[in-house]
Amino acid sequence: MAKKKTxxxxxxxxxxxxxxxxxxxxKQRDKETxxxxxxxASSVAKSGLAQREPKIEIPIRSVNNMKYNPKKRILxxxxxxxxxxxFNAGQARKFMQMLLVSxxxxxxxxxxxxxxxRGMYYMALHTIExxxxxxxxxxxxxxxxxxxxxxxxxxxxxxxxxFAKKRGTMVGNITVIDNGDEIDCRRMGTGGYAIPSxxxxxxxxxxNCDADFILHVEKDTVWSRFNEDRFWETHNCILTEGSGQPPxxxxxxxxxxxxxxxxxxxxxxxxDPWGHYIYSVIKQGSINLAFESQRMAIPDAKFIGIxxxxxxxxxxxxxxxxxxxxxxxxxxxxxxxxxxxxxxxxWKKEIKTMLGxxxxxxxxxxxxxxxxxxxxxxxxxxxxxxDFLD
Amino acid sequence: xxxxxxxxxxxKKATSSGKVSAETLAKGQxxxxxxxxxxxxxxxxxxxxxxxxxxxxxxxxxxxALDACEEAGILPEIHIRLLQKDESRFKLTIRDxxxxxxxxxxxxxxxxxxYGSKFHRMKMSRGQQGxxxxxxxxxxxxxxxxxxxxxxxxxxxxxxxxxxxxxDTSKNRAEVVKEKEDPKSDSLFPGGTGTQVVIELxxxxxxGRQSIDEYLEQTAIANPHAQITWVTPTxxxxxxxxxxxxxxxxxxxxxPHPKGIELGTLIQMLERTESKSLSAFLQDEFSRVGQRxxxxxxxxxxxxxxxxxxxxxxVSQLGHAEAECLYKAIQEASIMAPPTDCLVxxxxxxxxxxxxxxxxxxxxxxxxxxxxxxxxxPFQMEVAIAFGGNLSSEESSRILRFANRVPLLYQQSACxxxxxxxxxxxxxxxxxxxxxxxxVGPLVVLVHMASVWVPFTSESKEAIAxxxxxxxxxxxxxxxxxxxxxxxxxxxxxxxxxxxxxxxFERYIGEISSSCHxxxxxDPKKLYDALLKQAARKTKEADQKLDLDGKxxxxxxxxxxxxxxxxxxxxxxxxxxxxxxxxxNDAVPSARKxxxxxxxxxxxxx
Numbered sequence: 001m002a003k004k005k006t007x008x009x010x011x012x013x014x015x016x017x018x019x020x021x022x023x024x025x026x027k028q029r030d031k032e033t034x035x036x037x038x039x040x041a042s043s044v045a046k047s048g049l050a051q052r053e054p055k056i057e058i059p060i061r062s063v064n065n066m067k068y069n070p071k072k073r074i075l076x077x078x079x080x081x082x083x084x085x086x087f088n089a090g091q092a093r094k095f096m097q098m099l100l101v102s103x104x105x106x107x108x109x110x111x112x113x114x115x116x117x118r119g120m121y122y123m124a125l126h127t128i129e130x131x132x133x134x135x136x137x138x139x140x141x142x143x144x145x146x147x148x149x150x151x152x153x154x155x156x157x158x159x160x161x162x163f164a165k166k167r168g169t170m171v172g173n174i175t176v177i178d179n180g181d182e183i184d185c186r187r188m189g190t191g192g193y194a195i196p197s198x199x200x201x202x203x204x205x206x207x208n209c210d211a212d213f214i215l216h217v218e219k220d221t222v223w224s225r226f227n228e229d230r231f232w233e234t235h236n237c238i239l240t241e242g243s244g245q246p247p248x249x250x251x252x253x254x255x256x257x258x259x260x261x262x263x264x265x266x267x268x269x270x271x272d273p274w275g276h277y278i279y280s281v282i283k284q285g286s287i288n289l290a291f292e293s294q295r296m297a298i299p300d301a302k303f304i305g306i307x308x309x310x311x312x313x314x315x316x317x318x319x320x321x322x323x324x325x326x327x328x329x330x331x332x333x334x335x336x337x338x339x340x341x342x343x344x345x346x347w348k349k350e351i352k353t354m355l356g357x358x359x360x361x362x363x364x365x366x367x368x369x370x371x372x373x374x375x376x377x378x379x380x381x382x383x384x385x386x387d388f389l390d
Numbered sequence: 391x392x393x394x395x396x397x398x399x400x401x402k403k404a405t406s407s408g409k410v411s412a413e414t415l416a417k418g419q420x421x422x423x424x425x426x427x428x429x430x431x432x433x434x435x436x437x438x439x440x441x442x443x444x445x446x447x448x449x450x451x452x453x454x455a456l457d458a459c460e461e462a463g464i465l466p467e468i469h470i471r472l473l474q475k476d477e478s479r480f481k482l483t484i485r486d487x488x489x490x491x492x493x494x495x496x497x498x499x500x501x502x503x504x505y506g507s508k509f510h511r512m513k514m515s516r517g518q519q520g521x522x523x524x525x526x527x528x529x530x531x532x533x534x535x536x537x538x539x540x541x542x543x544x545x546x547x548x549x550x551x552x553x554x555x556x557x558d559t560s561k562n563r564a565e566v567v568k569e570k571e572d573p574k575s576d577s578l579f580p581g582g583t584g585t586q587v588v589i590e591l592x593x594x595x596x597x598g599r600q601s602i603d604e605y606l607e608q609t610a611i612a613n614p615h616a617q618i619t620w621v622t623p624t625x626x627x628x629x630x631x632x633x634x635x636x637x638x639x640x641x642x643x644x645x646p647h648p649k650g651i652e653l654g655t656l657i658q659m660l661e662r663t664e665s666k667s668l669s670a671f672l673q674d675e676f677s678r679v680g681q682r683x684x685x686x687x688x689x690x691x692x693x694x695x696x697x698x699x700x701x702x703x704x705v706s707q708l709g710h711a712e713a714e715c716l717y718k719a720i721q722e723a724s725i726m727a728p729p730t731d732c733l734v735x736x737x738x739x740x741x742x743x744x745x746x747x748x749x750x751x752x753x754x755x756x757x758x759x760x761x762x763x764x765x766x767x768p769f770q771m772e773v774a775i776a777f778g779g780n781l782s783s784e785e786s787s788r789i790l791r792f793a794n795r796v797p798l799l800y801q802q803s804a805c806x807x808x809x810x811x812x813x814x815x816x817x818x819x820x821x822x823x824x825x826x827x828x829x830v831g832p833l834v835v836l837v838h839m840a841s842v843w844v845p846f847t848s849e850s851k852e853a854i855a856x857x858x859x860x861x862x863x864x865x866x867x868x869x870x871x872x873x874x875x876x877x878x879x880x881x882x883x884x885x886x887x888x889x890x891x892x893x894x895f896e897r898y899i900g901e902i903s904s905s906c907h908x909x910x911x912x913d914p915k916k917l918y919d920a921l922l923k924q925a926a927r928k929t930k931e932a933d934q935k936l937d938l939d940g941k942x943x944x945x946x947x948x949x950x951x952x953x954x955x956x957x958x959x960x961x962x963x964x965x966x967x968x969x970x971x972x973x974x975n976d977a978v979p980s981a982r983k984x985x986x987x988x989x990x991x992x993x994x995x996x
Contacts, residue, residue, distance in 0.1 A: 041909035044902070048921050049912070054902075086902065086921070087928045089891040096898040099905035106909055128897055135901065 029159055030109050036153040037106045041099065044086075056084045056098060058152040059291070066290045068339045073283075073299035075340075077151070077290040084148075097145045098152075100124040100135055105149070105160040114161045114198075117143055151291055157248070163197035168250035169220065170195050171227050172238030174257075175207040182207065185238070192227060195240070199253040209261050214238045215379065216246075216254060216301075218269045218278060222363045222374070229375040235383070238263075245278055248289070251296040254282065258298050265298050266388065268379065271306040272324075272360035273331040276351065279303050284340050303389040304382045306361050308353035314378070320365035324358055346389055426560055434848060435525045436800075440478060441600075443529055444593030445799070447482055448472075448602050450522030451587055452609060453796055455486035456616060457516045458585070462489035465637060466616040467581070472595065472602070474623040479534060480593050485578060485586040490544035493551050500527050500538055500587070501557045501564020514641040514733055514842050516796050526589055528557045533592035537567050541575050546582035549573040595623050600799045606630060608790050608797035611744035612736060612838060633743040639734050644842060645677040647728035648687075648720045650766020656720075657713045660705055668708065668716075669701035678726045690719035730761030730768045733840045736795065738953045741774040741836065746955060749834050751776035753878050754955040757870035764859040769841035771860070773867035777875055779957070781832030787811075787821075789828070791854070792838040798852055805853035807837040810864035819876035820883075835871075837864060874954055888929065895925035 044054045058081060059065065065078040086095045104123040108115055115123065121142040127134055136142050150157055157163070169192035175184045178196065185193050196203065215237050217223050223241035226232070232239045238257065242250040258265050267282060269275035283301045285293025310316065324332070335341055336351045354360065366374040382388060432438070436446035452468060459466035464487060473481040491499060501524060527538035538557075543550035552575060554568040578586055597603055606620050610630035615637055618630040651659070665671040672684040679687070685701040692699040695715040699708070708716070736744070738756035745754055756774035763769070791798040791807050802808050808828075816822075816829035823829040845855040854860065903917040 038910050041906050042912070045906040045910060045912040045917055048903075048906075048917050048924070051920060051924055053924070054921075086898070087895060087925065089887070089894050092894045092898050096901045096905075099902050099909075103905045103908045129900060131897055133897065 030112075030161075033153075033155050033159045034106055034109055036155055037102050040102060040153055044099065054086045054095070056095065056152060057081045058084055058148050061147065061151060061288055061290070063287055066287050068284065070339075070343075073340070074293040074297040075285040075287065075290045076293060094145065094148075097124070097135065097141065098149060101142060101145050101149055105162070108161045114163055116197075117146070117162060117164050120146060120162050147288070156292070156295075158198045158200050164247055164249070166194050166197055166249070167243045167247045168195040168241060168253075169193065169223060170238065170240045170253070172214075172232040172240075173210040173236055174238055175209070177205040177207055179203055186233075190224070190227065192223070192239075192241075195250050195253055197247065197249040199249050199256065201256070204253070204256075206257065206261060209238075209257075209263075210236060211238045211261075211263055212236050213263050213383075214240060214254065214257060214265045215304075216240045216242065216265060216267045216282065218267075218275060218363060219243060222268065225372070226375045229372050231375045231379070235380070242278070244274075246282065248292065248296065251282065254301075255296045255298055258300070265301040266304050266383070267301055268304050268363060268374075269306070270360065270362045271308055271310070271354060272322075272362075273328050273335055275306075276332070276335050280335070280338070280340070304379060305388075306363055306365070307389075308350055308357055308361075311357065311359075311361065314366065314369060314373075316361070316365060317368060320361055320368055321357075321359035322361065324355070324360055328360065329355065344390065350389060432525075432529060435522075436852070437525070437529045440592055440594040441596055442800070443533075443591065444472075444480060444482070444595060445600065445602055445605060447526035447529065447589060447591060447593075448484070449605060449796070450526050451482070451484040451589075452606075452618075453516040454523050455484065455488055455585070456609075456613060456795070458488035459486060459616075460637060460640070462583075463637060463640075464488060464581070464583075465632070465635070466613070467619075468616060469619045469621075470602075470606070471621040472623050474595065475590070478592050478594060480591060480595065480623070482589045482591065483586065485584060487579065487581040487584045490542045490550075490579075490583040490585055491540075492544055493542075493553075496540055496542065496551070496553050497555065497564040497566065500524055500540055501555050513643040514794055514840055516794050523587070524557065526591070527555070527587075530589040530591035531557055534590045536590035539588040540585065541572070541578065542585040543576070543579045543583050550575045550579065603628070605797050605799055607748055608792070608799075609795075611748050611790065611836065612741075612792045612795045612797065614740050614744040614747070631747070633747050634740050638736070638740075641734045641842075642732040644729060644732040644768070645675060647678060647763070647766035647768075648672075648676045648723075648725055650728070650843075653714060653717045656717050657710065660708060660713055663705055665705060667701065668699065668703045668705055671705050677728050683723070683725065687716065687719050687723055690723060691715040694718055727763045728766060728768045730763075730770070732842055733761050733768055733770045735770050735772050735840050736838055738772070738774070741772060741838070742953070742955055745774055745776050745834070745836060749776040749779075749781070751779035751781055751832070751834065752957045753777040753779075753875065754957075755871045755874040755878075755951075756953045757867045759863050759867045762859065762863060764845075764857045767841055767843045767845075769839060769844075769860065769863075771863040771867045772836075772838040772840070773864070773871050774836040774838075775871045775875060776834040776836075777878075778832050781834060783832040784830075786828040786830045787833035787835060790834060790836040792836070793844040793846070793851070793854060794840055795838070796851070798854070800852040801847070802853070804847055806856040806861050807839075807854060807864055809856060810837070810861050810868060811835055813861075814865055814868045814872060816872060819872040820879035821875075833875075835868070837868075839864075874951065878954075878956065892925065892929045895928070896922065899925065 040056065044056070047054045059077055060080050060082050061077070065080045067076050067078050068074075069076050084091050084095050084098065086092055101120065101124050104120060108120075108123070118139055121136060121139040124142055125134065125136050146157065146160070146162060149155075150160065170185055171188045171192040172185050175182060175186075176193075177183070183193055211232075212235075215226070215231070215235075217226065217239070218241070220241055220243060223239060226239050231237070240250065240254065246254075254265055257263065265282070267279050269278050279301070282298055284299065285297040289296075307313075311320075332351050332355055336348055341347050341351075363374065366378055370377070436449075437443040448470060452470065455468050456466050467487045469483075469485040471483040473483070475481055530536060530538065538555045540553045540555065541550050542553075549571045550573070552568075552570050552572040553566060556565045556567050557563075558565055575586075578584065595602070603620070603622075606618055606628075607630070610616065610618055614633035615635070616630075617632040620628045620630070622628065659675055660671070663671050663675060665674045668688055669681065669684040672679045672687060673681065688699055688701040688703070691712070692715075695712055697709075697712060699712055699715065703712075735758050738758050741756045741758075742754050745751075745756075754774065754776050756772070759771045761768055761770040789802060789808060789811055791802070791805055798805065811828060812826060821829040821831045821833065839854055839860065844851075845857060845860075847853045847855050899918055899921040903912070903914040903921065906912045906917055907914040
């Protein structure tokens, strides 16, 4: 598999020290963030008082304003922005919500506390005076507004002191320091280490890592299989899982381990458009959060499987077939046309084979061969042969 | 039908037993009277089930009463009372203030099927065949054994005659059971004349669709000049007040148009005519045939015939073959369309007045098409629509169908008007319409066909037959109303948007100024006032833009249209949104209030 042979990596000393400096850095950062929020509010207030139309400029977060940078091999946000205006019947509510969220974030930073996305929703939630209208109808509304705020003041969610629900697990030959606590990921039992939502260097530092590579699997069930078989021990690696589409914390952690420890990342995902897109998000970044790709994408990540050809190669029975529905087919075709897939022949062939098969397969389908087929035969074989898609 | 099956049976017997004389066969064959035929086929007349029978009886009696009043130039006042005697037996009393019926005619009118003044003439009227009321009486007799009781007063000076009649179905004749002159009944007719009919019959009374209530409600819409009082079996009195104090113009009688008749009818007319020569026959019996046209027709018939036909040919000399040639000649010739002044439409104003009092909607529009012709019969279409208000917006819209002012309640989907409504593309006017069905929304569509001869699909007069000419006219009238509705709806949407927009800005300004205060310490009061000022300016600008687009201008046109009534709909709109108090009251232009006044005036004047 890996060209890099096992050289024990000791983490640089500066990393260790950052525990101490973490607080200072974040204070400095907090100041900057508050400044950004204040300038947003004061521009609104100024134009209001001067009888000019209050506007907020927001970079657009959609496919149209997203570019694939072939050199860096990541998705980047384009330069187009949209105006959010108060005096526009369709935007007025969102305009108000942005100011409410800004206000909430400022208070949060000043109090030196963090809140979950849901907490933020409650913080900005109230009934508008004199009406029965609520400022937010559901959390998804405040979540998108927060993303808008992130891009328009060019500050990250972490910098705004907001975090998402914890999701994703890790186990393996690594020790991390999480908010000052040393955590040995070799001794995490069956549950594993829950990857926090904020994995910035100020919170998490790597202590000593012996792993040769990272194996990222799609979901918890498969991860448990590998953990129970002590795969990370026998193959000297780190085992992570992102509960489907990996959240920002998992992606940030993977990115940092890959960059700072210099170890490769391999992905074991389902053979369906959903799995392919998860791979794409890990590798190039997501369309919605293209502004974060720089900090999260791992352009060198590799795709181990499940491959469309595995049905024949592993001699699976027809029981494991799950027919592709119309949505799967359109989605697969969409993915095939993404520029970062389109330029890769093996990938095009892979998706075409899947479409030709007319069915998808889950990683768990390998259990029909043997309970531990996936961890004892399938993955070791692929690693040995260096057989993966890029 | 009955006769033919009987014949077959005897014929079979004859073959098996060998010999049967013609006399024996003849014994089994006898004449069937019309009454007997209908006694067996009562569904053809609308007496198929108890509920419908009750409705048909009311309907026939009311139709007759209205026709009689109008012909005598009296504003109709009709009193209907239904008394439940036991579970399935009812006593129906209908009284009008019409001219009354002279004693000598009572037997024929109430006792004989196919007796009437309306079948043989070409004149717009409610009844056509002369089956109605006598059939109702016959049905009553058959189901309860009780005779029909008639009290009629023809003059202020004469006492009313009181007659009890029984119908002999086998002879198509009525038998008088009891009769007297009864001055005591004078109190029934305060106007000096009138008729009261009492029929006991089996039936079932139920409210809802296709009920007596619905029928009377619709009758009141199409006859805003009539005053109707209805006492239900639960002893509830419902008044349908008069909305228009003028009788509709009297319909003129016209002679049939040559193109409107069939060969059989032509032969019959040839036999019955009093004219001597062919030319005279054609000119006397038909409309739109003058001396020239008559001789043209004779010449054309001559070409087709082996015998010579001239305008001076004796009518009595013309045989079957010649009649056929004449018929063909008529079909080929170009003859001017029949006169259409014989039609009396309800009129847009009266239609609107009728709808206004019975349907609680916010928008009303009506359209009357110019008269035209199908198969030689003049006819005229009228359409009115009511939209919004208290009408249900979830269900598909309702169609009220009328033929010569008579509501049609059954067989909607077989009716030409139903097809016309379905074929009209209501999406263009801002309504939703599933494929091949009625539009969905708070809409009532009224379709009225006025004609000297309404082509029904059956004798019970439930659906208008689907002639292309008729359906085309219906659609044109529907489209005319639809366009007005579309204009109104677009405008309403626009207005709602404007007031909403203003509301939205004002709602959020407070939040924004307090947030800004919390973040950078701006004076919230100052910022609030500044933003509010800007909001007012912005909405004003938007309003002016609309003016330039000309949308408001077209809306004004709508208000000046005589065939449109718009009622105050603000209450309704606010309730829908539940955002009371958020709207700026100035958002409703005073023009609408004006219309309301106008519509009230209209009600009175028309």
